[in-house]
Amino acid sequence: xxxxxxxxxxxxxxxxxxxxxxxxxxxxxxxxxxxxxxxxxxxxxxxxxxxxxxxxxxxxxxxxxxxxxxxxxxxxxxxxxxxxxxxxxxxxxxxxxxxxxxxxxxxxxxxxxxxxxxxxxxxxxxxxxxxxxxxxxxxxxxxxxxxxxxxxxxxxxxxxxxxxxxxxxxxxxxxxxxxxxxxxxxxxxxxxxxxxxxxxxxxxxxxxxxxxxxxxxxxxxxxxx
Amino acid sequence: xxxxxxxxxxxxxxxxxxxxxxxxxxxxxxxxxxxxxxxxxxxxxxxxxxxxxxxxxxxxxxxxxxxxxxxxxxxxxxxxxxxxxxxxxxxxxxxxxxxxxxxxxxxxxxxxxxxxxxxxxxxxxxxxxxxxxxxxxxxxxxxxxxxxxxxxxxxxxxxxxxxxxxxxxxxxxxxxxxxxxxxxxxxxxxxxxxxxxxxxxxxxxxxxxxxxxxxxxxxxxxxxxxxxxxxxxxxxxxxxxxxxxxxxxxxxxxxxxxxxxxxxxxxxxxxxxxx
Numbered sequence: 444x445x446x447x448x449x450x451x452x453x454x455x456x457x458x459x460x461x462x463x464x465x466x467x468x469x470x471x472x473x474x475x476x477x478x479x480x481x482x483x484x485x486x487x488x489x490x491x492x493x494x495x496x497x498x499x500x501x502x503x504x505x506x507x508x509x510x511x512x513x514x515x516x517x518x519x520x521x522x523x524x525x526x527x528x529x530x531x532x533x534x535x536x537x538x539x540x541x542x543x544x545x546x547x548x549x550x551x552x553x554x555x556x557x558x559x560x561x562x563x564x565x566x567x568x569x570x571x572x573x574x575x576x577x578x579x580x581x582x583x584x585x586x587x588x589x590x591x592x593x594x595x596x597x598x599x600x601x602x603x604x605x606x607x608x609x610x611x612x613x614x615x616x617x618x619x620x621x622x623x624x625x626x627x628x629x630x631x632x633x634x635x636x637x638x639x640x641x642x643x644x645x646x647x648x649x650x651x652x653x654x655x656x657x658x659x660x661x662x663x664x665x666x667x668x
Numbered sequence: 669x670x671x672x673x674x675x676x677x678x679x680x681x682x683x684x685x686x687x688x689x690x691x692x693x694x695x696x697x698x699x700x701x702x703x704x705x706x707x708x709x710x711x712x713x714x715x716x717x718x719x720x721x722x723x724x725x726x727x728x729x730x731x732x733x734x735x736x737x738x739x740x741x742x743x744x745x746x747x748x749x750x751x752x753x754x755x756x757x758x759x760x761x762x763x764x765x766x767x768x769x770x771x772x773x774x775x776x777x778x779x780x781x782x783x784x785x786x787x788x789x790x791x792x793x794x795x796x797x798x799x800x801x802x803x804x805x806x807x808x809x810x811x812x813x814x815x816x817x818x819x820x821x822x823x824x825x826x827x828x829x830x831x832x833x834x835x836x837x838x839x840x841x842x843x844x845x846x847x848x849x850x851x852x853x854x855x856x857x858x859x860x861x862x863x864x865x866x867x868x869x870x871x872x873x874x875x876x877x878x879x880x881x882x883x884x885x886x887x888x889x890x891x892x893x894x895x896x897x898x899x900x901x902x903x904x905x906x907x908x909x910x911x912x913x914x915x916x917x918x919x920x921x922x923x924x925x926x927x928x929x930x931x932x933x934x935x936x937x938x939x940x941x942x943x
Contacts, residue, residue: 457935458935499837500924501836502926503928503932504932504935521924521925522840522841523839525837525838526838526839530837531837532834532837534833536834538834539848549838549839552844554840555839596834603838603839
């Protein structure tokens with residue numbers, strides 16, 4: 444039996460709420476196979492964002508175990524883990540500079556020092572694939588609309604080719620057409636990797652499985668196929 | 669230097685006359701309802717008391733002439749400065765007192781003794797008359813620079829919290845994520861120093877030179893002293909700020925390199941306390 448692509452066991456995160464300590468994640472288990480697009484559902488405040496951050500090894504106080512392709516997280520190391528299990532946070536944050544600067548920012552980090560970044564042709568194709576045909580590579584990132592900036596941020600993380608993409612409300616600020624283009628980009632990504640999405644919108648036919656976060660644990664809602 | 673030659677001694681009547689002007693300011697404050705009378709009176713009284721006590725302490729120290737006493741006073745000055753720094757950056761992470769103290773002590777001691785030992789060539793090396801005032805200037809200025817640099821670093825990190833989350837998620841190290849904030853903060857901390865160097869002698873006569881001239885020193889000699897002290901003080905401010913920021917910025921990141929944003933701080937502090 445081969446190991447799942449991503450596996451999390453016993454995730455626990457406690458937050459101080461108005462009514463005392465609150466177990467946002469209470470021993471949550473999660474498994475993800477290559478080719479899957481999993482939507483995580485649940486009301487606001489149920490811990491969906493917390494789950495994504497825990498899976499990305501981005502919550503300092505989260506407890507539990509993480510594996511990727513059969514290797515424990517500790518063997519992989521936090522920074523390399525994040526390049527393979529990549530989180531696109533809910534609030535878009537573009538860096539000062541042009542659109543191209545932003546898309547190439549991951550390759551200016553030491554963790555990718557021996558990898559070559561995409562050329563401008565690849566950047567152009569990636570932008571076109573999510574409906575950003577009218578956005579020039581040398582456009583100042585500060586001048587993008589909210590929806591454009593959100594898609595640039597998604598393209599930025601997608602171009603790094605992680606194994607797993609963790610998308611926190613990827614289409615919250617998009618109109619119908621743009622959301623559909625992002626959804627098909629997600630489906631294309633899942634041909635080689637896997638995606639976990641937190642979404643509030645109606646099902647868009649992209650998810651292969653849906654999970655619900657209730658009382659700090661993950662419950663299957665069922666396959667979508 | 670013939671310090672005594674042209675010194676005009678200030679007596680009690682003159683000292684009281686100076687306070688007279690503060691009374692005028694107090695009356696204005698009353699008439700304009702600024703509500704500053706109490707603060708003005710208190711500040712004036714403190715100026716009298718603190719500077720007279722300082723005079724007494726310095727006179728006593730000059731009389732004792734002990735290297736240990738001089739070193740002890742310097743350590744006390746550094747400790748007081750480190751405390752001030754921590755109080756001025758309330759948002760900074762815990763445990764900053766130590767790194768502030770180390771940065772102040774390292775740069776302050778090295779620069780002070782470089783001035784007194786290599787430039788002024790004081791004999792013996794610990795002569796309080798030179799070491800203590802120069803240390804005061806070096807520490808006072810680098811304290812302001814360090815406090816500003818630390819406050820700016822942590823304020824800018826908080827302002828960039830979303831960007832830091834995105835950067836760390838892309839695989840950035842704490843240094844790669846924090847570097848823009850560190851640069852902003854160090855620039856902000858060094859600009860006042862650079863400005864005062866650029867304006868010295870044109871816009872204002874620096875305090876130490878003013879004092880020496882009033883005390884009857886030759887203006888050329890006073891200039892030479894002021895140049896040395898100004899460059900050394902600027903160097904101490906720059907080095908102290910860089911050191912303090914480099915020693916502290918990573919305290920805002922977890923062991924796995926995640927920026928601990930405002931919303932997470934209480935939870936993590938509580939979790940650590942319970943362990």
